[in-house]
Amino acid sequence: MPRRSLAVLGWLAVVIVATLAGVGALRLVGDSLASTPGGVRSQTDVARDLAAAKERPVPPTATAASPTPPPATPDAKRKPFGSPGGTVTATCEDGLVRIVYISPAQGYAVDDQDRGPDKEAEVKFRGPAGRSEIKLRCDGDLPVRMGHDD
Structure with missing residues (x-):
C-alpha cells in the first residue's frame, strides 16, 4: 500500500x-x-502622434523609376523642377540634358520617361488629377524647362 x-x-x-x-x-x-x-494609447496620445507625423517630411514613394537620390553636396549644375505629378532633378553636360532623379508626388506614378543624356529629356506622371509632364533641355550648362523657361 x-x-x-x-x-x-x-x-x-x-x-x-x-x-x-x-x-x-x-x-x-x-x-x-x-x-x-x-x-x-489614449485618443489624446494618438492625436498628438498624428500631429507630430504631419510635421515630419514624408519620404518620396519609391518606384522602379527612381534612382538613388542626388548627393547631399550641392551641385551648381543640378536643378530641380516640379509639377503636380512630381519632381525631377536634372543636369547638363556637353549640351546634353540628363535627368538624375525622379520623385512622383503622392498618388502619382511615372507613366513614361526619357532620361537622356540627349538634347531633350522628359518625364510624364499619371495620377488622380490626370497627367503631368516635365520636359527639359539645356541652356548652356544649366537645364531649363521647355515651354516655361524658353
Whole structure:
C-alpha cells in the first residue's frame, strides 16, 4: 500500500507541475500576442502622434523609376523642377540634358520617361488629377524647362 500511495503522490506532483508550467507558458504567450506594444494609447496620445507625423517630411514613394537620390553636396549644375505629378532633378553636360532623379508626388506614378543624356529629356506622371509632364533641355550648362523657361 505505501508503494501505491507513493505512486499516486508522484503522479499528482507531475500533474501539478505540468499544469503550472502550461498555465505560465500560456500567460506569457497570451500576453505577448494579445497586448498592444507600448500599452494601450489614449485618443489624446494618438492625436498628438498624428500631429507630430504631419510635421515630419514624408519620404518620396519609391518606384522602379527612381534612382538613388542626388548627393547631399550641392551641385551648381543640378536643378530641380516640379509639377503636380512630381519632381525631377536634372543636369547638363556637353549640351546634353540628363535627368538624375525622379520623385512622383503622392498618388502619382511615372507613366513614361526619357532620361537622356540627349538634347531633350522628359518625364510624364499619371495620377488622380490626370497627367503631368516635365520636359527639359539645356541652356548652356544649366537645364531649363521647355515651354516655361524658353
